[in-house]
Amino acid sequence: MDIIINNLQEELSDEQPGYLSIVADSNDLPAINIKPDELVPVLPLRNTVMFPNIVMPIAVSRNKSLRLIREVYQKNGILAAATQKDAKVEDPATNDIQQIGTIARIVRILEMPDNSTTVLLQGIQRFELKEIVTSTPYHQGLVTLLEDKVPSEDNRVFNALIEAIKELAIKIIQNSGMIPPETSFAIRNIDSSEQLVNFIAGNFALKVAEKQRLLEIEDLEERGYQLLEILNKESQLLEIKASIQSKAREDIDQQQREYFLQQQMKTIQDELGGGINEQQIKTMREKAQEKKWGKEVAEAFNSELEKLERMHPHSPEYPTQMNYVETMLALPWNEYSKDNFDLKRAQKILDRDHFGLEKVKERIIEHLAVLRLKGDMKSPIICLYGPPGVGKTSLGKSIAESLNRKYIRIALGGLHDEAEIRGHRRTYIGAMPGRIIQNLKKAGTANPVMVLDEIDKVNADFKGDPSSALLEVLDPEQNSTFHDNYLDIDFDLSKVLFIATANTTQTISQPLLDRMEMIDVSGYITEDKIEIAHRHLVPRQRDNHGIKKDQITIPKVTLKHIIESYTRESGVRDLERKIAKIMRQVAKKIGTEEPYDLIVQPDALKEYLGTPPFSRDIYEGNDYVGVVTGLAWTSVGGEILFIETSLSKSKAPALTLTGNLGNVMKESAILGLEYIKSHAAQIGIDESKFEEMSVHVHVPEGAIPKDGPSAGITMVTALASAFTQRKVKKALAMTGEMTLRGKVLPVGGIKEKILAAKRANIKELILCEDNRKDIEEIKPAYLKGLTFHYVTDIKEVLDIALLKK
Missing domain, CATH: 3.40.50.300 (P-loop containing nucleotide triphosphate hydrolases)
Known part of the structure; x- marks a missing residue:
């Protein structure tokens, strides 16, 4: 014990463990008898657990704890050492202290050179803390002594368990390098099973929670099994750590060996007249002389090449530098192909x-x-x-x-x-x-x-x-x-x-x-698509499917039917897919030797392509009032759309808009209704209708989002037709933005919209006067069969669109 005392020279933290604890002589332990109502001083411990039969140094710095140990030491009394649940709590209550601890006596109080105080405690017997009655001047509480259940000396299983714990503990001491070697000597000379288990539990670097769990176990045999399990885990971790360190050492040794071999190889290559690196650099210099780059680029290349030459081939930066130099050499600096000016x-x-x-x-x-x-x-x-x-x-x-x-x-x-x-x-x-x-x-x-x-x-x-x-x-x-x-x-x-x-x-x-x-690059009209399909698409797909020219013919009238009934696009991609489908069907018939017509007629398309999917671009006529045909632009070309308006009697007139419309299109409908209300007399509408009728404007195909100002004049015409009950002129479509004053503004996508109108057999179009210049830039072939009305005011639109009846 004197060795322990003389070695306590380092600074110790508050109520925390000091150096290696030792085994107390069981004959030296005093007999204790605590009455049920007797108050016992309670010393809270931080980050350590006190075990019976063990002498352990504890650093003390809290004022209450210092007063406690001095008074107990003067009276030659005992104290109850229990571990705090949270080491950060400065003034713990009953709930902050573990219920199971160890009754201890003070062996000696040491005043350290750094003015700190260390106390040597000797564990005597386990106790259960009932409650802390008072915290003045220090913690005092009611405790109940606990007896350990120790197996008999002739229990062979328990004796084998103790031997296993002893051997495993010595093995851990030898492998860890953290526990003093004297601990092995102490373990070998402990005869008492209880002292051995408590000594190992108290001295090994176990977690505080694990130590507390061991202290709480009443049966010494069960405590031994739990300790053995913990020691096994510690031993396995030490083995893994040792294995990792060994592998790392082997890797370092291997790297050093490879480095020396590489240096020797480089020396040998130098002696033989240069290595691979020098040969590559020589080849690059020869290529560089043939490049047509300028002076600045040549200087930059030579600088980078010299940098590469100084690098070792096995350097991590070498591949990066090599790639850069090779990229510079591979680029066509001032190298041009000769243009053909024919x-x-x-x-x-x-x-x-x-x-x-x-x-x-x-x-x-x-x-x-x-x-x-x-x-x-x-x-x-x-x-x-x-x-x-x-x-x-x-x-x-x-x-x-x-x-x-x-x-x-x-x-x-x-x-x-x-x-x-x-x-x-x-x-x-x-x-x-x-x-x-x-x-x-x-x-x-x-x-x-x-x-x-x-x-x-x-x-x-x-x-x-x-x-x-x-x-x-x-x-x-x-x-x-x-x-x-x-x-x-x-x-x-x-x-x-x-x-x-x-x-x-x-x-x-x-x-x-x-x-x-x-x-x-606008979309194609039907005539253009027919020519493209006839000249390019049909021959290409025929070759792609291995069909000879005399084995199938698709006449222009059939191509026109495919374009109008089976495709809906501005380009020709879908048209080519339909032609490819026909070719696949023909290839199948040729392969299976089925009879087929060498010329694909329009009435045979249903067999090859199925039922025509598109018929919505067909003009629906003017059989109903309030229905007007508009023209829209989409990313796949132009389309026609129908604005439908209906009136219904209502005590609270309102405007309802449906058809997945965007904000701009909704505003066009609101503008149109406001214009009609303010010009009702000029248009010939009874103003009382506005107070009696709710208006519903719908654009079909409600699943497709629609937006933009192009439907402005179409909205006004549909509303005017509904309120005046005058039908719209046949085969007429329109596009244009409107203002609240009734002015008609130009819109875009005119060519695509005209193509959509031609597909739908529209004959007349109403456009803004400012769109006339767009029409003049379009080839006459696109405009054939169309009549254009250029307007500047909504009144002109209504005069042209609405029938007199």
Whole structure:
């Protein structure tokens, strides 16, 4: 015990354990007898558990605890040592202290060199704390002594358990390196089973909760089993820790061995006249001499190559540096393919691959003509916008062929990372150039035709806005010094012919629109579709399905029936799918040797394609008042829609709008009703009807969202027809925005709307006067069979649309 006392030199925290506890001589333990109503001083312990037959040093600093130990020591009395449930509680009550603790006596009080106080406590017997009666001047409470249930000495199972605990404890001491070696000597010399279990439980680095659980077990055999289980877990953790350390040591040794071998290999390679690294660098220098890059690029390349040369091939940075140098070498610096300036050949290729699209073809021929005369010019940035399936993307291939340039297509749909355009900085793992530079490397020339497909579907998120990164790419004044983050050197894109495609311009940012030459690629009329199908789609699908020319023929009259009854689109994608379906059916008949007609007639389409799904674009007539035909624009082209109005008597007149209408369309209906109310006398409506009738405006196909101002004049006409009971003129449709004063404003999508009107057999159209210029730009073939009425005021619309009866 004197050794323990002499070694207590370090600072100890408040009511916390000190150094290694020792086993007390059982003969030295005093007999205690506590009366039921006797108050016993209670010493709360933090982060430790006191066991019987154990002498343990405890650091004391709380004022109440200091007074308690000094008074108990003077009286040569006893105290009740119990563990706090929460070590942070400064003044614990009954509920803050564990119920089971150990009665102890004070062996000695030590004043430490740092002015702290340490007390040596000797555990005597377990107790149960009933309650703390008073906390003044220190904690005192009522306790009940508890007796341990100790197995007999001839219990062989218990004796084997004690031996197992002893061996496992010694093993843990040897492996841990944390418990003093003297503990093994103490364990071997403890004869009492109870003392051994308590000594190990008190001295090993177990959790406080585990120690408290062991102290609360009355049966010593059960306490031994619980202790053995805890020690087993500790032993397994030590073994795992030792295994991990051993593997880590082996890995370090292996790395050192490999490093020395690599150094030896490098020395051998140097002696043999240079290694693989030197040979690669020599090859790169030879390639660099053939490049047509400028002085700045050459200096940058040589600098990066020298940096690579100084690196060890097995260095982590070596692959990154090698990839960068190889990228610089692979790029087509000032390397251009020779343009073909044969304008007639170019026109022939464009006409061969695409029917119609006159504006686009004319623009490409103009560009070739200027190149032929001037010899050099900055390539323009063209944006083809229009509905899906009209040939915008495939047009890029034809342009590349006509110019004799390489063709590149970059799909921008759904792009949301700016690094896809500008590349990643080389500091990032897995960095690579942007798509522009990557595709130029594939093309091998610096003047390809580059199609930026679906530019209207670029999205912005937390990774940046790709459309903003495209501003530099698509600006003829800036793209001569395009800066890619990975390359970190300016690259000239001014000779690249950029062709962007989009379905709509509404989602493209205004600065990006400003940098491009916008060309409208509108939908096809039925006659155009027939020619496209006859010249391109039918032969292509026939070849795709392995059918010979003389095995099937689809005449133009059948193609017209397919277009009008089985497709509903501005382009020709769905038309091609229907033709492919017919070819599959024919291929099946040829394969199974079934009889079939070599010419597909319109009445045979039901067998091949089923029942015609589309008939809604057929004009429904003017049999009812309050029903007006309008024209709408959608992303897939123009459509006709019907505005239906009905009146019903009501004590509380109201306007009801149905058909999944957007806010702008709802406002058009409200404007129309207000206009009719304010001009009721001029239109010929009895004003009393407004106080008696509720108005219901409905646009059919309620599952489809509808919005926009184009239905303004259509709404007014439908309302006026319902209130005046005058029918609308036959085969008439209209489109235009209105104001509260009754003025008619122009709208967009005129060509698509005209195509929809022709599909529906509409004969007359009412448009705003300002839309006349749009009509003049449309080919006469599109306008054949249509009569146009240009108006500026709602009164003109009503005079034309409503019948006199």
